[in-house]
Amino acid sequence: MQRWTSQLSLILEIVYETEHFLSAERVHQILTQKNANIGIATVYRNLKKLVGQGLISEISWKDMKYYTRHPFSNAFFACEKCGNILRIDIPIADQTYLSNEIGMSVNKWNMRFEGICEECGRCT
Amino acid sequence: MQRWTSQLSLILEIVYETEHFLSAERVHQILTQKNANIGIATVYRNLKKLVGQGLISEISWKDMKYYTRHPFSNAFFACEKCGNILRIDIPIADQTYLSNEIGMSVNKWNMRFEGICEECGRCT
DNA sequence: TTGTTAATGATAATCATTATCATTAAATAT
DNA sequence: ATATTTAATGATAATGATTATCATTAACAA
Numbered sequence: 497m498q499r500w501t502s503q504l505s506l507i508l509e510i511v512y513e514t515e516h517f518l519s520a521e522r523v524h525q526i527l528t529q530k531n532a533n534i535g536i537a538t539v540y541r542n543l544k545k546l547v548g549q550g551l552i553s554e555i556s557w558k559d560m561k562y563y564t565r566h567p568f569s570n571a572f573f574a575c576e577k578c579g580n581i582l583r584i585d586i587p588i589a590d591q592t593y594l595s596n597e598i599g600m601s602v603n604k605w606n607m608r609f610e611g612i613c614e615e616c617g618r619c620t
Numbered sequence: 621m622q623r624w625t626s627q628l629s630l631i632l633e634i635v636y637e638t639e640h641f642l643s644a645e646r647v648h649q650i651l652t653q654k655n656a657n658i659g660i661a662t663v664y665r666n667l668k669k670l671v672g673q674g675l676i677s678e679i680s681w682k683d684m685k686y687y688t689r690h691p692f693s694n695a696f697f698a699c700e701k702c703g704n705i706l707r708i709d710i711p712i713a714d715q716t717y718l719s720n721e722i723g724m725s726v727n728k729w730n731m732r733f734e735g736i737c738e739e740c741g742r743c744t
Numbered sequence: 745t746t747g748t749t750a751a752t753g754a755t756a757a758t759c760a761t762t763a764t765c766a767t768t769a770a771a772t773a774t
Numbered sequence: 775a776t777a778t779t780t781a782a783t784g785a786t787a788a789t790g791a792t793t794a795t796c797a798t799t800a801a802c803a804a
Contacts, residue, residue, distance in 0.1 A: 497780095498781080499769085499780090499782065500770080501769080501770070501781090501782060501783080503782080503783070504782090520760085520761080521760085533784095534783085535783065535784040535785065535786095536761095536785095537763090537783080537784065537785075537786085538782080538784065540760090540761060540762075541762090541782080541783085542782095544762095556680035556681060556682065556683075557680060558680065559680075559759080559760070559791090559792080561761085586721050594733065597710050598697060598708060598710060598733060599738065600697060600699075600733075600735055600736065600737050600741065601736050601741060602697075602733045602735040603734055603735040603736075604733070604734040604735065605731065605733045606731070606732045607730070607732075608729060608730040608731075609718065609724075609726045609728070609729045609730075610728040611719075611727040611728065613724055614723070617724065617725060621749095621750080621801095621802085623749095623750055623751065623800085624801080625750090625751060625752080625801075627751080627752075644791085644792080645791085657753095658752085659752065659753040659755095660753090660754095661753065661754075661755085661793080662751080662752055662753065664791090664792060665793085666751095668792095668793095683760090683761080683790080683791070684791070685791085685792085
């Protein structure tokens with residue numbers, strides 16, 4: 497059976513209070529800032545577990561994995577300059593709309609966009 | 621300046637004659653089958669170079685990178701039943717349209733859909 | 745044909761992630 | 775409340791895909 501540990505709780509909390517994507521290392525950083533002394537292995541373990549339970553979701557970009565509180569399907573924008581990964585909401589990202597557009601029943605999707613984010617675009 | 625080597629040529633050829641995604645290791649395997657004795661480091665190096673030149677494109681899936689002859693941006697549909705990965709063309713996948721929709725300049729995108737394909741849907 | 749230097753190949757290094765294992769602490773039974 | 779069971783933790787070693795290093799090779803221009 498599964499045990500609800502304080503570590504798991506804290507990690508879930510951090511992912512849930514963040515709108516965008518976090519790497520495992522970033523989660524560990526935040527934990528340290530909060531004076532929670534949790535081993536990096538436990539962070540990796542619990543993020544993986546939470547994905548398995550469908551509470552959060554995971555994407556791969558370049559050489560790392562990133563996590564977000566939005567389970568399942570996501571659209572995200574990765575800035576080529578600052579490296580931030582922003583979750584975005586786009587109207588086309590609708591299950592029914594997509595199924596019609598594609599002509600097959602879509603259960604899950606993942607859209608990755610790369611470019612220059614608003615902030616980086618402003619300060620050329 | 622850049623040099624057109626026999627190794628680069630062979631690697632590009634292999635990616636171009638394959639419709640699906642290939643890992644670096646798979647490319648190396650195929651090279652070996654063709655009796656081309658090319659070091660694995662060269663395979664990685666040249667795949668990366670070809671991506672940089674926009675001749676092929678790269679995705680990250682789980683813990684590995686995969687390469688396809690379709691440059692830059694791709695839409696794929698993975699059938700959960702038969703496991704086939706179909707490359708699809710969808711009208712929403714237009715650079716300008718997407719940039720407007722998202723509000724940031726999109727240079728590159730990648731869409732992965734998962735569900736039941738037409739054929740599998742027909743013969744429930 | 746020769747000189748320059750980018751590319752190669754063998755392999756060591758890197759680095760994100762996972763496995764190991766002794767110890768700790770949830771959850772359950774007493 | 776206490777003891778028991780065993781999943782979870784934390785420190786760290788191991789893994790594995792990818793990248794860096796460097797002596798050697800081979801494109802390509804002169």
